[in-house]
Amino acid sequence: MPVLDDIAIDLDFDAVRRRLHLKRDEDIHSARQVVESAQPLIEPRVLYQIAYIDEKLAEEVIIGGLRFSSKVLRKNLDQTGRVFPFVVTIGEKFGEKLETTADLLEKYYLDTIGNVALNQVRKALNDHIKATYALKKTAFMAPGSLPNWPIEQQKPLFGLLGDVQSSIGVRLTDSFLMLPAKSVSGIYFPTETSFFSCQLCPRERCESRKAKYNAKLAEEYGIKK
Numbered sequence: 599m600p601v602l603d604d605i606a607i608d609l610d611f612d613a614v615r616r617r618l619h620l621k622r623d624e625d626i627h628s629a630r631q632v633v634e635s636a637q638p639l640i641e642p643r644v645l646y647q648i649a650y651i652d653e654k655l656a657e658e659v660i661i662g663g664l665r666f667s668s669k670v671l672r673k674n675l676d677q678t679g680r681v682f683p684f685v686v687t688i689g690e691k692f693g694e695k696l697e698t699t700a701d702l703l704e705k706y707y708l709d710t711i712g713n714v715a716l717n718q719v720r721k722a723l724n725d726h727i728k729a730t731y732a733l734k735k736t737a738f739m740a741p742g743s744l745p746n747w748p749i750e751q752q753k754p755l756f757g758l759l760g761d762v763q764s765s766i767g768v769r770l771t772d773s774f775l776m777l778p779a780k781s782v783s784g785i786y787f788p789t790e791t792s793f794f795s796c797q798l799c800p801r802e803r804c805e806s807r808k809a810k811y812n813a814k815l816a817e818e819y820g821i822k823k
């Protein structure tokens with residue numbers, strides 16, 4: 599099962615600054631200092647797998663013998679027989695720093711920095727998958743990002759990836775959260791049209807939103823309330 603542990607991440611300070619909405623010079627300066635101290639703590643590791651779809655049911659899909667229940671995932675996998683389940687982390691050191699930092703402003707900066715770094719690592723994986731398997735376009739879904747694909751679905755996802763803890767140091771808690779905290783899991787799939795779970799998520803004021811909510815699309819996926 600492929601493990602990528604040589605991804606170099608040069609933290610994108612402009613992305614951090616934009617997410618923190620920093621305008622004043624002194625705030626930008628202090629955020630830059632936190633970024634510089636956090637950079638050496640980031641140790642990206644990626645585990646992924648090529649998995650094949652055994653069966654497509656009405657609102658479920660069987661992948662590698664494991665059952666995934668989600669109307670949205672099922673629709674997204676309509677035209678493919680092959681997917682790429684993954685777990686990405688920026689490592690234990692950053693997770694510990696985030697957990698033990700008492701200063702609330704620094705913790706907020708670190709949390710944002712962690713999200714930006716994690717996003718950069720996930721994009722590096724996406725580039726790797728596209729280049730390695732000659733895919734023009736991909737999209738991904740993460741368990742827990744939509745009520746239609748709940749967090750409990752981490753269990754079969756981790757089931758596809760074997761011993762994730764030994765491979766890259768990420769474990770699932772009893773409530774299906776991942777440790778270290780700045781880790782993300784999901785399934786990449788080939789697609790012809792762009793897809794972001796955010797298009798189906800009506801949540802307001804989300805700093806991590808990647809695309810506008812699209813009520814018509816939510817209706818097409820059959821999940822509009």
Ligand code: SF4
Nearest residue numbers: 795796799804806807
């Ligand atoms: S809008 Fe925010 S909460 Fe909703 S799917 Fe996107 S990132 Fe997740």
